[in-house]
Amino acid sequence: MPQLTAIITGASEGLGKAFAVELAGRGCNLVLVALPNTGLTNLASYLQKTFDIKADTLELDLTAADSPEQIFAYLSKQKRTAHILINNAGLGNWDWFTDKETAFYKKQIELNITTPVLLTRLFLGQVDAAVTSYILNVGSLGGLFVVPKKQVYGASKSFMRYFTRCMQLELTGTNVKMSLLSPGGINTRPEIILMNQKLKGIAKATIFEADEVARIAIDGMFKGKKEIIPGAANKLLVFLNGILPGFVKDAIIKGKLKGHG
Numbered sequence: 001m002p003q004l005t006a007i008i009t010g011a012s013e014g015l016g017k018a019f020a021v022e023l024a025g026r027g028c029n030l031v032l033v034a035l036p037n038t039g040l041t042n043l044a045s046y047l048q049k050t051f052d053i054k055a056d057t058l059e060l061d062l063t064a065a066d067s068p069e070q071i072f073a074y075l076s077k078q079k080r081t082a083h084i085l086i087n088n089a090g091l092g093n094w095d096w097f098t099d100k101e102t103a104f105y106k107k108q109i110e111l112n113i114t115t116p117v118l119l120t121r122l123f124l125g126q127v128d129a130a131v132t133s134y135i136l137n138v139g140s141l142g143g144l145f146v147v148p149k150k151q152v153y154g155a156s157k158s159f160m161r162y163f164t165r166c167m168q169l170e171l172t173g174t175n176v177k178m179s180l181l182s183p184g185g186i187n188t189r190p191e192i193i194l195m196n197q198k199l200k201g202i203a204k205a206t207i208f209e210a211d212e213v214a215r216i217a218i219d220g221m222f223k224g225k226k227e228i229i230p231g232a233a234n235k236l237l238v239f240l241n242g243i244l245p246g247f248v249k250d251a252i253i254k255g256k257l258k259g260h261g
């Protein structure tokens, strides 16, 4: 098997950084993408030295119209093929809809929907049919549950769920495997960690560290799993979501929102 090359979006922080460490540890070469001045070059040199791999960095705003093309033009110029695409970069929030301006939603939709769709299209245009290739789309359990204050974010993750399911059917019989990662909470940004620390019971059991999620996700991706849900508590929530009537789920959500105004 040739040494695989993986593109990871949003690789400077959180889950994206954990994917970079996980894949470098498995001997993959990396193309790390994130916003400028986010410590990407330090991460790349650490990974190159530690794991004896090649790690390139592309400091781009993925919401800029031409950034997906720039990534593949960079590889094509070096006559390189990407074998793995991790659509990780995403923008979350927890706000009443009218508390954010239109510019925020525009950026959220561009980063969470437009960018992964365009990257997937460009990736599929360059795959080497002789080598198994992988696409891992980072969704969220938020794409399955209807949660106020996550209206556009949750809808963007629902989009990724639908897109992945359709593409999995379209890719049947090809040498490309596409997986959807549907995590619950992940301890990434400080504000998320603070919120997660207040959780109790099953809610607490749905939270994972980024390195654990990355390990489970990459295992699942290489096995060609269609959907990867880390942890028994998250799997249980998905099961309950499938059997509970809508009015019961709405009552639970409304109860949770009380006191979080």
Ligand SMILES: NC(=O)c1ccc[n+]([C@@H]2O[C@H](COP(=O)([O-])OP(=O)(O)OC[C@H]3O[C@@H](n4cnc5c(N)ncnc54)[C@H](OP(=O)(O)O)[C@@H]3O)[C@@H](O)[C@H]2O)c1
Pocket: 009, 010, 011, 012, 013, 014, 015, 016, 033, 034, 035, 036, 038, 060, 061, 062, 063, 087, 088, 089, 090, 091, 092, 111, 138, 139, 140, 141, 183, 184, 185, 186, 187, 188, 189, 192
């Ligand atoms: N954390 C959770 O609880 C959770 C749960 C379920 C799903 N997820 C999903 O997991 C993925 C990663 O989440 P995370 O919590 O690790 O996020 P994060 O810590 O906020 O990291 C996001 C990454 O994306 C980069 N990024 C943001 N905007 C960008 C842009 N316009 N262009 C290029 N790069 C950009 C960030 O760079 P900067 O460092 O410059 O901001 C950072 O590297 C997302 O898709 C998220 O929806 C997260």
